[in-house]
Amino acid sequence: MSEATPEPADAPVDDTPEPPTLYGVPLSDSRGQRVLHPSREQYVALARTLLDETYTTCSDLTAVDYLTFMGRSLPAGVTAERFEVVVNLLSIERRERIRIRVQVPADDPSVPTLFDLYPGTEAMEREVYDMFGIAFTDHPDLTRILMPEDWEGHPLRKDYEQGRIPVQFSGDFASKGGDR
């Protein structure tokens, strides 16, 4: 009995709940929705696992620029980076959704593409590239999709201010000194 007493003293340290994981990736709960936090290296492999686990549809792929909110809460073991790519997968068979959040550093904003697993992400990844400047490596057609081809900057970045940029359309004849 007396030998057993030191153990409860250690218990609080051991009791720190092991961060929950799913498919070997940190799992968190966001308002009752399941969120997986893979690293960039785990990202495609995780998507492949989920595809096999009947998550056959990618309903949404987007990104968030956390430039001014780096202190957001993330599960232990996940380092907050400036960008975050958010993927919402849907399993029609199980009627379930699952979300993937990948941290993407500002100095190397690139993520592997999900195109070969979910062809539907093609346009969504183009949109994220257009709006955030995150490059999707091995994407078949990484071009701007919503902004004009010759647009400078990526509008949804937090350092891209609203209303401060002069209109920069290629058909802006007046500023080029020409007449119509």
Added chain:
Amino acid sequence: MTSIVDTIRSGNEPAQGLKPRSELTARELLREVGAVLRMSEAEAAKLGDIPVDPSEDQTMIINMGPQHPSTHGVLRLMLELQGETVLRCKPIIGYLHTGMEKQGEALTYMQGGTNVTRMDYLSPLNNELVFSMAVEQLLGIEGDIPERAVWIRMLMSELNRMASHLLFLATNGMDIGAVSMMIYGWREREEVLRFFQKVTGLRMNHNYIRPGGVAADLPAGWRDDVLELLDLIPPRLEEYDILMTGQPIWRERLQGVGVITPEEALALGATGPILRGTGVPWDLRRDQPYLRYPEMEFDVVVGSYGDAFDRYAIRLNEIRESMRIVRQILDHMPQGDYRIQNKKVTPPPRARIDESMEALIHHFKIFTEGFKVPEGEVYMAVESPRGEVGCYIASDGGPTPYRMHVRAPSFVNIQCLPHMMRGGLVADAVAVISSVDPVLGEVDR
């Protein structure tokens, strides 16, 4: 070979358009065909259903749109044609891009409704609904919404589905050549919009469904108006059946056109009538229920061929199902409050402002600063007439969303176009676009 990432870093961004064959190597072409068709290179190579390598002088790339009357707004399609056959096709979008997601970061949660309602302007109430539900989820008040507000939301959402599908019937008819249908569809839709105007004050872009409930209670006599609608529309739908559904020209024009398989639709992320047209019974109202849909009795209409005719027939019959739901809502509509009485979220009633200092302060705070929403992020999705409309909101605890993203069903569905058109006739392109029923305001946001 330099990677795409290096190319982009060097500032030489590639052009958006469809490249002529002569500018592409065989591998790039395959990749582009794969990209344009949204399938992997290997799958693209296996297709072999149309000439893989026609010589350049046999093909031509033409632009359809953005000012083409049948492109439902400002959609531009680059089509590579060999004779009348479409070999490749690429939708080019962005002509209506107005930065609504950026704007959404500057508007408070109170004002956000005015922004999202303008995205899919044919089903504004569904957009407001998904935005409001996402905000409520973040606030943690999703269970406290008064019953009457929930039922009003459901009533408006179903009537909106009817209005949207009626407009689809109108434009689909017009695109195929049944021009009289255009007048009929708009006429019936107008009846629904007249009801919306009575309730919300506006025909479109209502900002009626707001976080916490709805903007105002239903006006006196609303039940009679709805009953009148429910009497008016069924005989008109019978007329449409006579005019179009059974008509041989109509069937010839749509059956077997723009076919997509269930596997393709799932891989492409298509939802709504496009997915259901392939026989996949997926309707968020039934499969991931929200509001009080579990208490409603209705059928999920599915097709079996995945062609343009199935998509037409599904929408026509969804109007009937919506009317069934509306009838049940009329029986269930409870009395009570139409918005949550949480002083931090909903503005106080006008009369309270005159007598209570607290009410005045709350009113002032809500309309100047807005209410604060706890940190976190949430994704909500509801079934709009076009498919799954989703709203992803990330909050940093402030009065405006840190990031507000709308998953627009048309944006995703429109990516099915190249798939549906491949190997078809250019004359069918109009029928295919029409059957997808895109709303460009939502595609471009």
